[in-house]
Amino acid sequence: MKVLAAMSGGVDSSVAALLLLERGRHVVGCTMKLFDRADPDEPRGRTCCSLDDAEDARAVARRLGIPYAVFNFTEAFSGEVLDRFVRCYRSGVTPNPCIDCNRYLKFGALLRRAEVLGCDRLATGHYARIERKNGRYLLKKALDPSKDQSYVLYFLSQDQLARTEFPLGGLLKAEVRAIAERHGFVNARKPDSQDLCFVPDGDVAGAVERLSGRAGEPGAFLDPDGRILGRHQGIARYTVGQRRGLGLSAGAPLYVCGISAADNTVTLGPREALFSSEAAAGDFHWISGEAPKTPFRCRARIRYRQPEQPALAVPGADGVVRLWFDEPQRAVTPGQAAVLYDGDLVLGGGTLL
């Protein structure tokens, strides 16, 4: 079997490629070039996909003795991830560009590339598991709960799952590092990526302005009753639940509770105002390929790395799923993903409305 291994230059995808080889796969390594760094002197930060990282990936591929290539997906990344990122922030919702990148780049453009090159499967270093049962593919959490990445993979279709391998799903991060050390990989001790790859300095609002070529438009901070509390610096600077960087001094701490692009306002409120027992997610995708017809109990995550919360899920006819949480949830953030679980099993997910 011929497998295309997506290698970011990090330790995880390097070990994934190695494990595939040990399973007897015919492995071809690749790195996706996603964007041009505007200025080569820009700080590097802890991100996943720069050209230097491609050099690390190449070094590992050389060590493994597998063919390796850099694929240029800058155009697709710009259209599918960056444009969406800007559009979301400018319309008052908080996107998850890592999910978009997985969805449209890794399991979109790259999976198609794998097919073109005659590869049967695509493998990545994600921590998640794919299993097959009764002719259906199941997506499950990783064995290592601290590394589980199933949240950013909820959109995978049966067809994509059939053509994907996650060699690390059954390993602990410590084991992965140990394997890398044992094989002398250059990146064995490289820190995990944290920031968004295209925002190495962490300045998201600055990136929105740079990418859109427009400065944020100042507007009003409102209290829950619509009274003006002050001026905000453009809605892209705020996300639901945020407390810092508001530039307001009030008696009690204030949090962003809502953002309205239509009238360019940001609503602030006390901590209690952030909590909500219900949420709705649209554009819902079910891993099994079929939406349940009746409400059911499950556990849900509404942000990455959040412990799952017990909830009642009510699938609607319009691809919208309503969630009723047992406990009120802090900062339900439009644009983030809601992902539903049954134990280790990912049932599906959608985008919070």
Add this chain to the structure above:
Amino acid sequence: MYLYADNAATTKMSRTAIEAMLPFLDGVYGNPSSLHSCGQKAKEALEDARDRIARCLNASPREITFTSGGSESDNQAILTAAALGAKKGKRHVVSTAFEHHAVLHTLKKLERQGFAVTLLDVAPNGLVTPEQAAAAIREDTCLVTVMAANNEIGTVQPIVEIGAVCREKGVLFHTDAVQAAGHLPLDAAAQHFDLLSLSAHKFHGPKGCGVLFARRGVTPERLIEGGAQERGRRAGTENVAAAVGMAAALEEAVRDMAPTAARLTALRDRLIDGLRRIPYSALNGDRSARLPGNVNFCFEGIEGESLLLLLDDKGIAASSGSACTSGSLDPSHVLLAIGRPHEVAHGSLRLSLGEDADEAQIDYLIRAVSETVAYLRGMSPLWHDLENGRRPHVLAR
């Protein structure tokens, strides 16, 4: 079959060049700056190489400086003219939008230092005209730099005429002749270039060796500080073997130039005619004013990158755009400059033939490229949109 059709990226070294170099890697390994005879023999070989390269260009040996290659020569040529210009308060440079990055990035650097740069628009056939150059020259212009032949689409620029315009207006003229050398006649006495860049590995010489020609009276600005090698114009122990190899390769290329060009041109045209039969394809650059071995096509509805990888599987080494961006393939600034839209600029293929090409190879190329394009289109959602009319075609059928 293994078919190397990427000679614009680099070439295989000629036997003659290798043989010429060997004595200087093994027996005569002295440092040309040393006083002992082993050093002096190396020095003689270096100066002999300089003489022979000068003769190939109809220039004087004092006008030849050895460098590390085409990029260094381009950098040094432009920075030299800029330094001379700045002394007279002239801080304007004319160039074209589709130069090699060694030129464009050096011009960017000059812009940051307060120079003004005018980039001439390139016509859809991949050519600029002497009239454009004449119109762009201002009172404060210190340099016109136009490549002799484009590295991606192979179009041959009217450098003789542009040189004449510059001479008449008293402006220095540099040409990046990296792709042209060995394929087109270069004559320092008959043509009016003041500065010219060469790279040995483009004409079957070794990598890491180049030449900057600077006309008498134009002293190259030193980029590398250190010893007094190259008459103070470039420090560092000379790469004697490479210089000797370069001289041997250039002599060989110049000697065989006319018959080789005629034969390659016929093969090139056969290849162009074969690839034109692929629907929704287009030749990039003028059909006749182009390098003898250069063929560059756009194919609608495919990614150049996939095409290259599949051709590689079939034993064909080709490229998409130029090979100079680190392991990557961006939509080519050259194809954008001649007006190809983004989506088509991505689906380009450059085949650059070597002197050993023959008709059987050309026919294999035509078949392999046609089949691969058809295969990729069959798998491309974009192509299906084009075929179903959900998206308009950009190229003619």
